[in-house]
Amino acid sequence: MAILSELTLYPIKSCAGISVKEATLTTAGLSVDAVYDREWMLVDEQGCYLTQREHPRMALIAPRLRSETLEVRAPGMLRLEIPLGLPDPEHERTLEVSIWDDKVLAYDCDDLTAAWFSSAIGAPCRLVRFHAGASRVTSTKWTGGIEAPTLFSDGYPVLLAGSASLAELNDKMVAAGRAPLPMNRLRPNVVIDGIGAFEEDFADHFALGAAQLKPVKPCGRCPIPAVDQATGVPGPDPLDIMRSFRTRPAMNDAICFGMNCIITAGDGERLYVGMPVTMTLAF
Template sequence: MATVSALTLYPIKSCAGIDLPEATLALSGLVAEGVHDREWMLVTREGLFLTQREYPRMALVVPRIEGDALVVEAPNMPSLRLPLAHDDAAATLQVQIWDHSVPSADCGDAAAAWFADVLGGACRLVRFRPDVQRPTSTKWTGGVAAETRFSDGYPFLLIGQASLDDLNAKLAAAGRAALPMNRFRPNLVVEGIEAFEEDFVESFAGEGVVLRPVKPCARCPIPAIDQATGIPGPDPLDILQTYRANPRLEGAVSVGMNCILTEGAGLRLRVGQELDASIAF
């Protein structure tokens, strides 16, 4: 039996998350107070998505939900308020995220200028349009239809706490500092399963909810970035490469599993909730 030990919503892709005691489950990811996971995203003027890979300082952009707005803060900057109500008159900007081209709502010049000051480079802020659906690849879902917003590919990322504990033990043995879970930016953390057992789980199910792991998460350099300072440090990929190179991903290092929701849309998931972890045989 697995127990949900943390839930994190990331309103703006690659910026800081919001830790939650509970959240609503949607097919496209976690939802809290009307805010969806990866609902906003920073892009270049040409519409190409931006992440901490290009701008580590994105880690310092901290959102919170306050009434009818998403309030965003960053060091030495005034607060920015983003209305939660969708602007039907917003200009449409076609944006590119990996292989997907998505029509999105441009959030305007003031938001663009605010984020450009934070990052030190020109950018635009866009929002996922409520009339748009972005399907996930069915290559990893066995043909099961799923959807997401501005995540890299799937609506949920789940990691077992024991998996991080295992990595930290290896880092300690190499004389290196332990890493917090936020380096890996999961939506769900579960306890009660063995290290990397999530790789072999068919489903996490309980109280009407069924989350199905479908694709190992290939790791990029973002886990090297201190999420509290936005400063890159030692990259754990060298240690992970020694035992987490995944042949299913052509040798890429994997930590955590991308998941889809197959039952329970509209239901709540809470920290402390137990989920039966069924192993795939």
């Protein structure tokens, strides 16, 4: 029987995730205590998004959920407390920020917060938060015309992977004399145990209680899986191993691992580690 084996929330895009036992599934992705996945993001002085691709030390920025704040820690720095309440509309500071081809309105967090994150990654940056009045939707090219909402994810509200898929990749890594990878190198939100290796590639949908996750696009991989999430240091890049068996012709031979998903039913459904999952194949 397939089960949901891992849930991970990433409050700040490209920073460390928070492993949780349960979460609320919304059409825009996972939410825990009203904190949404990729609700915050770092941007440069031009308002363009930043990731571990350029700043691998972002992996060391570790958020933690508190009752009224998002606590953030980084090695050698005092902790930072980010209020969870939205700013007063009369005093809010906003920025138009860029993420891929989208421009989105965001709240601009204060100068003290900007200085903290700039010190943490070693480059000027600001922390922004997805604006309550903003809207960003997925590309309809892969969703069958559905405009699914998302926040500051690369493009889709949920990334799903199978644990057997990582096991197969690691078999090949070890056979090549490499160290196996932990799942956090691939940064999925949802991990499913009990399905075959890369069987998620061929799923029409996954049912988790009343919720349905529909895989719509393979996740093309960049160099981030080479970054050790415990040290923030890039190591041997696994993409050469993945290239030997994970290229997708439909995506111009992009190297893929995991499936980007949209939510087609069950907005507000509670997900929990250990819950049964039913996979329906697309053929």
